[in-house]
Amino acid sequence: MGAYQRPLNLPTIQKARSKTWSWKFINSTDSTATIDTSNIQNPEKIFSKPGTYTVSLTVTGPGGSDIVTKTNYISVSNSLLSQDIGNVRLEGSASFTNGTYTLQGSGADIWNTSDSFRFAYQQLDGDCTIVARVASITNTNSWAKAGVMIRESLNANSKHAMVVATSGNGMAFQYRSKTGGSSYHTAGAAVKAPYWVKLTRSGNYFYAYQSQDGVTWTQIGSRIAVQMATSVYVGLAVTSHNNSVLNTANFNNVSVK
Structure with a gap:
């Protein structure tokens, strides 16, 4: 995740009747990362991976082109908070190394009317989508x-919605639509990790998706309605379904938008 949003205010390039703007955002600390671009004059950029970013802007107009580059201009850190939720017997943990989040958590389950698990999260307002590969x-x-x-x-x-990979029962879309209420389950593909998961909030509706490769997505069930507050907690979850031991789960390609 490590999502970070920042208005970009590089020095304005003055050129009469400028017509186009071309931005590049380069992760200087990860040579394998995709170089993101934008053609908006004043973009706001959401960075989905921690790192140090070099930013360049090319402005092209009738008189030619000018370019300005700011090396290592933006630093994006891993911004996830982490804590145990509910009655867990063993303290969990969360760490981030080389693009992989590792969560350890005990807990009886995320189910019925109350949950116990490890949660690594950030707080966001409004509509959002979180994607991850459960490695x-x-x-x-x-x-x-x-x-x-x-x-x-x-x-x-709490009310919640989640898309999970289980150890032996395939993929699942699960949710609780009322505080302290029952939990509901929609089965996904009968597969095991590694597998991709995606969850989208649009207003009071939630959509769950699964993917083998992170490119072609299949929706799990239908959209479900859960009325939540504007501000919610978005992140990664793990429960061992055995409160006497820790489960270790690894996630990569995590992004939030």
């Missing part, structure tokens, strides 16, 4: 879960 999950129980979640609060009985 691995320990088989502490066939119903151990790891995936992406949008949650109204950090209380154990």
